[in-house]
Amino acid sequence: MAEAAYLQMSRDLRISTCTITCISGLLSVMSGLAILWAYRQVPQSRNYTRYLLVCLTVADIFTAFGNFISTFRFFGMEQSRPNNDAYCTAQSFITTTSSLSSFFWTTAIAIYLYYAVVLRINIAEKRSAQVLMTVIPILIPVTITGIALGYGVLGEDVSSGSGPWCWIRNDVNNQVMWKLVTGKAWEGMTYIITVVIYVLLKFFKWRKNRRSCRQFRWSNSHRCLQDSDNIFEISWLFLLLARIWGTMRFIFELAQIRLDPSVFNAFLYLQCIGDSSQAFWNFLFFYTFDPDMRQLVCPPRCCVRGGYTSVTVPKEICLEAL
Template identity: 30%
Template sequence: MSPPAPPTELMPSERIVVLLSCVLSALGSGLLVATHALWPDLRSRARRLLLFLSLADLLSATSYFYGVLRDFEGPSWDCVLQGALSTFANTSSFFWTVAIALYLYLSIVRTVRGQGASRLFWAFHIVSWGPLAITMAAVALKKIGYDASDVSVGWCWINLEAEDYVLWMLLTGKLWEMLAYIMLPLLYLLVRKHISRAHEALSEYRPTISETHQLRGRSSVADKKLVLIPLIFICLRVWSTVRFVLTLCGSPAVQVPVLVVLHGVGNTFQGGANCIMFALCTQAVRTRLLQVCCCCSSQSPTTETQEGPPAASAPIKAGKSQGPSWAPDQQLST
């Protein structure tokens, strides 16, 4: 194996871009947590999983922000602390992302309900928060430390001076990341195929053409989102994998500025991407956010009173338009 490349020096412009990505990701994760707290009727099981994913992404963005702002130049106590927090949060985010895909597959395709879903949630918690044990072991064995920004962008991760640093890079992130590359597209492909078959079967019994078109319109939105979820995940995370491979090969290409920026944005913007997908591009959530903005911008109490009844009736109308049997999770998928 070739020796590691020299330390990667971060330019001010690169740091600004990655720091902005961290801020946007933290804001997006916070918005998802706020929507879960504000509107109890949107708390489906799938959105409960999204809540825990958002918490992991929020911790990840915060720890990455400190690391990029600090731009460590050597080992230190806060380097180990930041590396441990980002390692745990980032790996936990992988597991929660796969948990959402697995839950949608089991609830839509396998129709898991009731006690089975409750037991499944306990399993998700055990597995998805499990990286805490791996992180604690890495800290205890002094594996987390300064990595010269070759497998990071200013923050700390696995100490490149450790003899078995490749093994610990795999255990603390890369192995689970590469498994997610495989599992996410596979699960969402199976869900999408099941939905399309279900709607084809339902369309044969639809008495009117207009109802069929409405059903297909809703399913097309879900299908697009099912495609985008694994695609966005891979597009964001693949750059860190590329730099990981280049570091193992000792290639100087690991320091290419464009690749460094893509790695920094990809690792830190997961919370922002989830916010765009599950809040800004979800009609039920987007409508309520617009209503809140309108209420905040209104000046007189009379205007707020007049706008009150439509805001209360909007969720009821949205709820009546639910179509197929997987409607309880449609608030996450559409």
């Protein structure tokens, strides 16, 4: 059935999905590199929260790059029986591992913030804790994907459960089980954990604001935090908005729900955009709401009589002039 769907896929749909994925992946790779550059260029903004964001960004870059290079293979194939070549298997290994790492890093950010804000404990103070928080989001995904590779389940799924990239082969036994183990189960667990922690953080801040009758500041909660770190409490939302479309397609496929072709194609387009775009959205999110990043991209300029100066000056001087 999946192969028949592949053979019936129109050339226009193949071109459009490849084009969307290519553009989304390229933008995400460039945005991820910009986040890494900003982390290096603004040392005053560095803390463990930003370090975890950098780790998440590296994983998202690999996902976007894997999806990007997959479009060349997908578009270049003839409209005939798809095959499981080494290129497809390698791409599936890269994107499956990086996607799993992205789920783990998103969860790690939420857990770290909960400990620092609510429990007032910096779990990254100990070197052993730092090593564990760095190794676990890498080791577990590599182990899971390595097992899948050993069983020979990575490969061409003829776009039944993904966009124009390889994931789990369509001709293997227990395909649904492998898709859960190599992605969807961990993705759902990430949503549950991060949303629960988000609600707990919101309740904690509401209680603090009510008791003190003033705005709660994250920097007062623990010295390891900055006030601008509050933007990271909704980092899970960007993961959800980016990847929910592929998850919904997976649910429709699992429940054997037949969608109208236009609706099916719309979900496929949204998945092609979302699955490769998380680093891009994190870039916009990071630069828009982080004051240090905004100052790096758009330095404050002094307002004087007769117009604006073309010389960048320190923010304190601008404030005094006003």
